[in-house]
Amino acid sequence: MEQTATTTLVDSRGSACPGPITDLALAYRRSKVGDVIELWATDPGVKPDVRAWAAKTGNQVMSIEDHDGKIVVVVQITKR
Amino acid sequence: MTKQVLIIGGGAGATILANSLNKRDFETTVVSASAQHLFQPALLYIAFSNASAKVTRDERSLLARHVRFVHDAVTHVDLNRQVATTAGGAHLEYDYVVLATGMSPDLSSIPGLSEVDDRYGDYHSSVAQAQKLWRNLDNFEGGTIALGQSFPIIKCPPSPLEGILLADRLLRRRGLREKSHLVYFTPYPRPYPAAPMSELIEPILKDRGIEVFTFFDVDRIDPATQTIHSIEGDQIHYDLPIVIPPFGGAKVTFEPPEVVDADRFVIVDKQTLRVKGTDSAFAIGDGSNVPTSKAGVGAHLEAKVVARTLAGHAATFDGRTNCPFDLGDGRGTFVVGSFDAPVVKAAPSRLKHFMKMAFARIYWLSLRGTLEPIFSAYFALTRPARRPAEPQARV
Numbered sequence: 001m002e003q004t005a006t007t008t009l010v011d012s013r014g015s016a017c018p019g020p021i022t023d024l025a026l027a028y029r030r031s032k033v034g035d036v037i038e039l040w041a042t043d044p045g046v047k048p049d050v051r052a053w054a055a056k057t058g059n060q061v062m063s064i065e066d067h068d069g070k071i072v073v074v075v076q077i078t079k080r
Numbered sequence: 081m082t083k084q085v086l087i088i089g090g091g092a093g094a095t096i097l098a099n100s101l102n103k104r105d106f107e108t109t110v111v112s113a114s115a116q117h118l119f120q121p122a123l124l125y126i127a128f129s130n131a132s133a134k135v136t137r138d139e140r141s142l143l144a145r146h147v148r149f150v151h152d153a154v155t156h157v158d159l160n161r162q163v164a165t166t167a168g169g170a171h172l173e174y175d176y177v178v179l180a181t182g183m184s185p186d187l188s189s190i191p192g193l194s195e196v197d198d199r200y201g202d203y204h205s206s207v208a209q210a211q212k213l214w215r216n217l218d219n220f221e222g223g224t225i226a227l228g229q230s231f232p233i234i235k236c237p238p239s240p241l242e243g244i245l246l247a248d249r250l251l252r253r254r255g256l257r258e259k260s261h262l263v264y265f266t267p268y269p270r271p272y273p274a275a276p277m278s279e280l281i282e283p284i285l286k287d288r289g290i291e292v293f294t295f296f297d298v299d300r301i302d303p304a305t306q307t308i309h310s311i312e313g314d315q316i317h318y319d320l321p322i323v324i325p326p327f328g329g330a331k332v333t334f335e336p337p338e339v340v341d342a343d344r345f346v347i348v349d350k351q352t353l354r355v356k357g358t359d360s361a362f363a364i365g366d367g368s369n370v371p372t373s374k375a376g377v378g379a380h381l382e383a384k385v386v387a388r389t390l391a392g393h394a395a396t397f398d399g400r401t402n403c404p405f406d407l408g409d410g411r412g413t414f415v416v417g418s419f420d421a422p423v424v425k426a427a428p429s430r431l432k433h434f435m436k437m438a439f440a441r442i443y444w445l446s447l448r449g450t451l452e453p454i455f456s457a458y459f460a461l462t463r464p465a466r467r468p469a470e471p472q473a474r475v
Contacts, residue, residue, distance in 0.1 A: 012371065014350070014371065014399075014419045014420075015371040015419075019273055019274060021268055021269060021273055022232045022233065022268075022273060023232075023371075025232040025267045025268070025297060026232050026233070026343075028297065028311070029231075029232070029297060029311065030342070043422065045275050049269045052269045052295075053269060053295060056269075056294075056295040056312060057295065057311075057312050080311065
């Protein structure tokens, strides 16, 4: 049976070590093609990490936006 | 009137908390599935250097006399009715419950992992498994050792790198390094998830000839071909695999069931440590979803926060980490950070390695609380610098 694509919100704001990339890796494990992951973070290191992650995994970064210190990353899972 | 406090678990957090509650104000019960208390960081040294120091003690012997100890496994906690049920059929009522239930391995979640873990052992689950891994390392005569974590959440974030560096040291001492290939895999973008610490460790890995696979999320292991496959499509051949198992929260059920997340971690307020939607329940240590390292220091500091809260004082957890990191060459460093202070690079030194090894000797005393003034002074002196103000997290 085909599963419906879902959007998952992952709130990593204020995340201490090991940080938001852990939460993205967890969400990726549970995702399927077509899903969207929206990651909130405060650590600016999340930006290069997400770009490198997308380049490696072949998934797509839809947007990375700053909102007064809250970084909102939206990725679409196109490859699993 | 005394308050009945039920602490579920028998690790560092549970023991420190129980010993922090006085008998005048609290009737404290600790209930644990194990009567033995394990000093978990010792597993690393059992597995990679055949350490033989005593690493377990009777939990009763570590608790203050007024604390009641129940050796039984809690299977269900009804947070509405304030009662815990055990495998032995007991119903333990409480005014306050503290869930210090730790993590448990989920070997079945990765195909092939159970077979590999059963054959080669690991250094995160038990003394017996660490001893098994040591026997495999001791019998190793050359080839490829592949070591890494199979899941983003693990106990003690430095421990995977400590393992590969200690494997390197062992092989050099045995004259086998030239005949061996060491491979380190991680789901993160870099060897250590926090970038400053990774900048410190990358030259060391390069210097020791350790190959690194980043963005390697273990999908499955094929014991027939001796290959580990990642979700990202990479594969690593091994002769000796050292795969850190996935861990989730304890296998305890709750009413209401929504207090745990998809990996069974108890959902709490990261500062007050109160379980979501309750006033009478807290969670501390590895078993909660607090976004910080799964390590003893967190359990220790969280236990003190709950003890102060129960005593009627305002107290919050700041996410402090203080993870010792053995670099395998006689030097050590510490991973220090908090919710408001990012991890910074800490220069390695022999003193820091000595501090890590010395802690193993004072661990048992630290559980009793007698060293608390020293710990308080240490944490105050080494408090990490905060980053500039950021908006408060909203739920």
